[in-house]
Amino acid sequence: MNKVIISVKDLHKQYGDFKAVKGISFDVMEGEIFGLLGPNGAGKSTTLEIIETLRSKTSGEVIVNGLNLDDAPNEIKKIIGVQLQTSGYYPGLNLTELITLFAGLYNQDTDPLALLDTVNLRDKAKAKYKELSGGQKQRFSIATTLINKPKIIFLDEPTTGLDPQARRNLWDLIQEIRSRGTTVIITTHYMDEAEVLCDRVAIIDSGKIISLNTPDKLIDELVASGFEKPKEVKQATLEDVFIHLTGKALRED
Ligand SMILES: Nc1ncnc2c1ncn2[C@@H]1O[C@H](COP(=O)(O)OP(=O)(O)OP(=O)(O)O)[C@@H](O)[C@H]1O
Numbered sequence: 025m026n027k028v029i030i031s032v033k034d035l036h037k038q039y040g041d042f043k044a045v046k047g048i049s050f051d052v053m054e055g056e057i058f059g060l061l062g063p064n065g066a067g068k069s070t071t072l073e074i075i076e077t078l079r080s081k082t083s084g085e086v087i088v089n090g091l092n093l094d095d096a097p098n099e100i101k102k103i104i105g106v107q108l109q110t111s112g113y114y115p116g117l118n119l120t121e122l123i124t125l126f127a128g129l130y131n132q133d134t135d136p137l138a139l140l141d142t143v144n145l146r147d148k149a150k151a152k153y154k155e156l157s158g159g160q161k162q163r164f165s166i167a168t169t170l171i172n173k174p175k176i177i178f179l180d181e182p183t184t185g186l187d188p189q190a191r192r193n194l195w196d197l198i199q200e201i202r203s204r205g206t207t208v209i210i211t212t213h214y215m216d217e218a219e220v221l222c223d224r225v226a227i228i229d230s231g232k233i234i235s236l237n238t239p240d241k242l243i244d245e246l247v248a249s250g251f252e253k254p255k256e257v258k259q260a261t262l263e264d265v266f267i268h269l270t271g272k273a274l275r276e277d
Pocket residue numbers: 039042044062063064065066067068069070071
């Protein structure tokens with residue numbers, strides 16, 4: 025994991041007079057799960073969408089797998105997979121038909137059932153997207169990002185609104201995708217999720233990166249600065265109780 029696959033240098037984005045991204049620089053290494061964290065409006069989606077070639081930048085340099093965004097946006101599109109926050113799919117088609125449709129658009133020879141297997145949705149092959157639960161919808165939309173066998177996938181808040189079982193199930197899926205060599209960039213508001221999943225995180229606030237490191241190092245730095253939790257940490261959380269009582273298995277089926 026030592027080759028830089030995404031390099032962002034001094035990225036700026038201005039909407040009219042408003043500066044949403046103010047000189048962001050970071051590298052993502054091949055094969056890592058990299059997290060962009062930050063409060064609402066910090067500039068995470070803007071940054072991601074610029075790298076995804078979906079939004080123009082005001083200035084700065086973005087290189088993806090050796091390709092400069094200014095020169096080769098269409099080449100970049102071919103090697104990335106993008107999960108959008110709200111996905112719309114043709115309502116009348118079932119999952120197999122949707123995958124066949126996307127595969128045709130990407131000019132890929134894809135086995136829909138094998139792909140549905142990777143996201144644990146084979147038994148929903150004949151179901152329509154609107155008939156899926158929240159977790160199943162997220163898994164399906166991640167499956168669609170994999171159709172063009174991308175080197176990098178971008179996941180924008182993939183577990184928002186899911187129950188604890190579905191979130192953990194999605195964490196396993198994301199780790200599995202990474203273990204096959206795919207680089208993953210993820211935004212999330214859940215710090216427990218970032219701590220479990222991400223090799224490194226960048227914390228963005230008001231359009232600037234204010235910290236970037238592994239979750240462990242960031243925690244160590246805070247502790248070394250004299251930070252102490254106001255009360256004793258409990259041995260378990262309410263979420264641990266919930267999972268202990270209801271199990272890890274998905275409940276959505
Ligand atoms: N098309 C646009 N025109 C004007 N301002 C915009 C536009 N898109 C985003 N912004 C502003 O830029 C800032 C950054 O937005 P962005 O969506 O990148 O934040 P974010 O960190 O992804 O937030 P969230 O966590 O809420 O998704 C916000 O203040 C937002 O209102």
